[in-house]
Amino acid sequence: MQKAKLIRNQRITLEEVRFVIEVRAFEVPKNKKYPQGIKLKCVLIDVELGKPRVLLDNHEPHGFHLHTRLPEDHDFRVSLNILDYEEAIRVFFKEVRKVVSNEK
Numbered sequence: 001m002q003k004a005k006l007i008r009n010q011r012i013t014l015e016e017v018r019f020v021i022e023v024r025a026f027e028v029p030k031n032k033k034y035p036q037g038i039k040l041k042c043v044l045i046d047v048e049l050g051k052p053r054v055l056l057d058n059h060e061p062h063g064f065h066l067h068t069r070l071p072e073d074h075d076f077r078v079s080l081n082i083l084d085y086e087e088a089i090r091v092f093f094k095e096v097r098k099v100v101s102n103e104k
Contacts, residue, residue, distance in 0.1 A: 004028045004039065008089075019053075019100060020045045023092075025085055033060050038085045040064070042092040044099060053099050056080075056092040064088040066095060 008025035023042045030037040042056040051071040058064040062079060069076040082088055 002029045014096075014100060015103070018047055018103070019096075020047060021096060023089060025089075034058070035060065036083055036085070040085045040088060042089060044096050054092070054095050056088060056095075058085070058088065064091075066092070068095065 004026040005028075006024070007027050008023060010021070010023040012021040012023075013019070014021065021042070021044055024040070026039040028034050028037055028039045036058075038058065040056065040058050042054075043052050044054040045051070046053045049071065052067075053070050055067040055070060056064065057067075062077060064080040064082055064085070065077040066080065067074065067077050080088060080091055082091070
């Protein structure tokens, strides 16, 4: 079995350590769960709460999607009609800007 290859790994601290962003992308064998051959997880963590506030990931049957009602509603997701993981990351950062600006 072919292993996952890490293609992006970032950790960014925002707002004087109030928020941490983690972005990890792996190249994986194309399969039913990851038809694009990419496994992506982007998360905005609220350090004060110790919980994620926004999560973007991808897997079937949802494709790329955002969890925008964290930590209250883990099951709520917004589907993104995109196939490119770099575009998904850009969408994630737009959502992060909204959350962070609302906390000021």
